Amino acid sequence: MTDIAEIARERDERLQLIRNSAASLVPRDGGLTRVRQQRFAKQAVDRDTWSQVCSMGWPGLCLAEELGGSGLGMAEYVALLEELGQGLLPEPLIEAGLVAPLLPAKEREALLSGELLVLPAGIMFESKEALPSLSDGRLTGTVRHVVLGGAADAWLVACDSGLAMVHRSAEGVDVIEEPTQDGGHLAHLRFRGSPARQIDAPPAALDKAALGCAAYLVGLMDAALERTREYLNVRRQFGRPIGGFQALQHRMVDLKIQVELARAMVSEAARAVDAHESPMEYERLVSTAKVKAAEAAMLVTRQAIQLHGGIGYTDEADIGLFLRRAMVLLNAHGSVSFHKRRYFRLLESEGAL
Known part of the structure; x- marks a missing residue:
């Protein structure tokens, strides 16, 4: 029992370290200045920032150590992506992580070092x-x-x-x-x-990319909801913060439930991948997580804008950036319709339907 507790403690510490490593690119105060500066920029990927991403080993986080990566699991990967989603990191980390194991040694080393994108x-x-x-x-x-x-x-x-x-x-x-x-x-x-x-390369790990995208969406909607909570506690009407109105509190609770359901599904899928469950099992869980995260992110970010009132619809309001990013990621790494079809196909093959 002690060994199990020790393993769990070490895992939690490792996950916290992974989350903390994102602090240099995801400000703890939630500032999105860099994200706004990068929008529609001529240089779509800032190479100085990308060098930082690579210096922290993120593109090779799940890559085997013998291939130059960190050899960590999906639990660490989704923890990192969730943290980066809170700050709307615009760099193509998931895409670089997808190709890293497929490249020849020379190009892979150049990718991981930030020399070649x-x-x-x-x-x-x-x-x-x-x-x-x-x-x-x-x-x-x-x-x-x-x-x-x-x-x-x-x-x-x-x-x-x-x-x-x-x-x-x-x-x-x-x-x-x-x-x-x-x-x-x-x-x-x-x-x-x-x-x-x-x-010549092994099959692409598309499910890991899809799960990373789902984790990013969890972080994105969690941050959008937190910004909305802060706004409701500041905006006053009838002499008191509108966050005290019971109807709005109920809406916030409903949205929080959606975030936590998506987070739980992502965590369960990551556990299945790390536990080397059968491909059929973890593919079904990945599709479940991706669909839930994508649909919940659209719901939460749209509701967040509505709860901000008229200002939420202006481009100057940061809350709108979360919806825009969610819209782009909605069908990334497998569309919602694809993952739904795959989910039911897998259930049929398992005899569950």
């Missing part, structure tokens, strides 16, 4: 578009909706023969950036016989 292009759960074709070391085709793709030094592209690496400086590469609600962008990449290198 490699982002995934077309590596996703589902795609309705034809994959680019790789022939004789040349890539031809189009990939759409690449998160912050215009900021990358290179892309790891899903193609008809697996994966291919293409550098930004390669000939025949066209990049069109489409702004997103949160101030970032999605890039549309067109390859016209661009020089590319085929990469």
